[in-house]
Amino acid sequence: MDIHEYQAKELFRAAGIPVPPGRVATTPDEARAIAEELGGSVVVKAQVHSGGRGKAGGVKLATSPDEAASHAEAILGMSIRGLEVKQVLVTVAEDIASEAYVGILVDRATQRPMFMVSAEGGVDIEEVAATNPDAIRKLRVDPRYGLLPHQAYGLANFLYTDPGQVKQATRIMAQLYNAFVENSCSMAEINPLIVTPNGEVKAIDAKVSIDESALFRLPEVEKLRDLDAEPPAETRAREAGLSFVKLDGNVGCCVNGAGLAMATMDLVKTYGGEPANFLDIGGSSNPDKVVAALEIITADPNVKAILFNIFGGITRCDDVARGIVEASNRIRIEPPIVIRLTGTNEAEALEILSEAGFSAFTGMDEVVQKAVDLAAQA
Amino acid sequence: MSIFIDDSTRLVVQGITGRDGSFHTSQMVEYGTHVVAGVTPGKGGQHFTAQNGTRIPIFNTVEEAVEQEGANTAAVYVPPAFAAGAVMEAADAGIAFVVAITEGIPVLDMTRAAQFVRDRGARLLGPNCPGAITPGVAKVGIIPGQITTPGPVGVVSRSGTLTYEAVAQLTAAGIGQTTCVGIGGDPVIGTDFIDTLRAFGEDPDTEAVVMIGEIGGTDEQEAAAWARENLEIPVVGFIAGQTAPPGRRMGHAGAIISGSSGTAEEKMKAFEENGIAVARRPVDIRDLVRECLGT
Known part of the structure; x- marks a missing residue:
């Protein structure tokens, strides 16, 4: 789960990391009031779950409260990589002497939290990694012991030469690691970590992703979820216990299992079509889930054909068949549905479907070809 | 021949009385897997009866299942909040092969649990996996x-x-x-x-x-x-x-x-x-x- 910069900064602040003061505004008047309260120059920053905010014109410096209000007016409502800006962060503008990068993520290869730090901050770290890998220092933390003092010092010492700055950065490394673990992050990033002209080390940007699987024990963090930041269909899918990702094609896909769902999308493409979505109805079958899946798929006006690909293991084919029949009674489904069911309780499923006037396939290739053809004809 | 599981597999099912654990225990028993024990804390001393009538003793801890029934393999069907703990319990009890079926275990929990299992010289399969099957001999998982x-x-x-x-x-x-x-x-x-x-x-x-x-x-x-x-x-x-x-x-x-x-x-x-x-x-x-x- 991605959270906004202002929320990430709250988590950092709670961990003791120095962060410039600021608050979030949803109207130009609010932005003006916050700028007045903060005094001096402020930065108005679009709060969307996307990188490249600066390049898109979503980050602007204001030297007066009125200017802050006019920047907020321009930024609120703008679209950054398809996401509408609904909030801006108004925060004190810091003078910058130097910029560094500090990030932690879980390194899959070593299965450990991994720090990446670089004195080349304020830019895309992937680009630094590609062009100048020596400018990045990596440190894998043994989760049994956590970040040891000498390791935190070593990271800080790689970034700075001034002893005072090294000392401040050492503390920030430890605080960031604690925030990462306590909030079950999958990623936490300060870019840039700045030094001010008078030698203070501060985080002026913050990016945090939380491990979805850990949210059950982090109710306070769960509250940070911004439902406006995800498409309504994905909110609906999550609440129904479905995995759903919207795509741009016209073949709606409903599959059980993530691997099979991806392979089904790929096969749609192989046969000349384009998938409209990724949708995994999950393991335990329940007719209600199938109804929810069909509601979500049919809400997309691009969908011209709907493809079911079910390999019954734990999922029972008859449950899926019941869900399809129930959905067709409950909601209006315009696009044609083609169904492939095989495995557990396949015979019962075929009977339920044929009674309701649906026909079903047993092979994956033929059903995908059929769906692609129907979508092309529509 | 086969890998990881064979006729010598003696399975303990962690979370045997749960919805998934009980269903799949019956499936594994019917397939011919030697399911020798189940673990559900607080239900030690009771028995689990598989769909085909096989009675399987339930213990409070994996340690007891190892001592009394000679379990050498564990299948974990425990809910996500407790699953990493269940994996470590199995390895601590001397189980050589731990299969974690559970989906949705926090990643940081697994960084510790995976290391814990390795440190004890045991093998972990999963989590969020369907397990393994040696056709005609035994299956552990789903x-x-x-x-x-x-x-x-x-x-x-x-x-x-x-x-x-x-x-x-x-x-x-x-x-x-x-x-x-x-x-x-x-x-x-x-x-x-x-x-x-x-x-x-x-x-x-x-x-x-x-x-x-x-x-x-x-x-x-x-x-x-x-x-x-x-x-x-x-x-x-x-x-x-x-x-x-x-x-x-x-x-x-x-x-x-x-x-x-x-x-x-x-x-x-x-x-x-x-x-x-x-x-x-x-x-x-x-x-x-x-x-x-x-x-």
Whole structure:
């Protein structure tokens, strides 16, 4: 789960990391009031779950409260990589002497939290990694012991030469690691970590992703979820216990299992079509889930054909068949549905479907070809 | 022969009285797996009765199941909040092979649990995996028994139902399997592709391997390079997620293209460069295996 910069900064602040003061505004008047309260120059920053905010014109410096209000007016409502800006962060503008990068993520290869730090901050770290890998220092933390003092010092010492700055950065490394673990992050990033002209080390940007699987024990963090930041269909899918990702094609896909769902999308493409979505109805079958899946798929006006690909293991084919029949009674489904069911309780499923006037396939290739053809004809 | 599980497997089911645990215990018993014990804290001394009438003793701890029933393998069906703890309990009790079926375990919990299991010299399979099956002998997990048949092909995969698809097609074509192994769809897992390929390489009966990967991470790329140097039997590969957009999690917690790394294209290229035959469609897996076996 991605959270906004202002929320990430709250988590950092709670961990003791120095962060410039600021608050979030949803109207130009609010932005003006916050700028007045903060005094001096402020930065108005679009709060969307996307990188490249600066390049898109979503980050602007204001030297007066009125200017802050006019920047907020321009930024609120703008679209950054398809996401509408609904909030801006108004925060004190810091003078910058130097910029560094500090990030932690879980390194899959070593299965450990991994720090990446670089004195080349304020830019895309992937680009630094590609062009100048020596400018990045990596440190894998043994989760049994956590970040040891000498390791935190070593990271800080790689970034700075001034002893005072090294000392401040050492503390920030430890605080960031604690925030990462306590909030079950999958990623936490300060870019840039700045030094001010008078030698203070501060985080002026913050990016945090939380491990979805850990949210059950982090109710306070769960509250940070911004439902406006995800498409309504994905909110609906999550609440129904479905995995759903919207795509741009016209073949709606409903599959059980993530691997099979991806392979089904790929096969749609192989046969000349384009998938409209990724949708995994999950393991335990329940007719209600199938109804929810069909509601979500049919809400997309691009969908011209709907493809079911079910390999019954734990999922029972008859449950899926019941869900399809129930959905067709409950909601209006315009696009044609083609169904492939095989495995557990396949015979019962075929009977339920044929009674309701649906026909079903047993092979994956033929059903995908059929769906692609129907979508092309529509 | 087979890998990881065979007739000597003595299974303890952790979470045997739960919804998934009880259902799949019956399935495993019916398949012929020696399910010797169950664990549910607070229900020690009771018995679990499988659908076919087999009575299985329940213990409060895995330690008791090991001491009294000689369990050597564990299947974890415990809910996500307690699953990492259950994995560590099993390893601490001396279980050699721990299979974690549970989906949705926090990743940081698993970084500790996976290390804990390794430190005790045990093997972890999963989490978020369908388990393993040695056709005709035993199964641990949730892979449907009826789609498999004994034979010379080893199957290893990050996915569940996609594996069933491939295995069912092999079986329908008369090509059997030594063992089918689901390593799981999470970013932090116990047994990886290389561990499984190594085991298949050491198994005298496995004549070819099917390796089914997906987007995210670099496990497939590393396994391909390893196989070129170390594996004498042929490998057929498939990667799911060619149409997946970057930065989006595709169901599995580990199935995500980060930046430009972990794409299907990159993985298929690594397969080809290392002599692994790449199936473009699931149905091609069967045909390529046939070619490998010369049948």
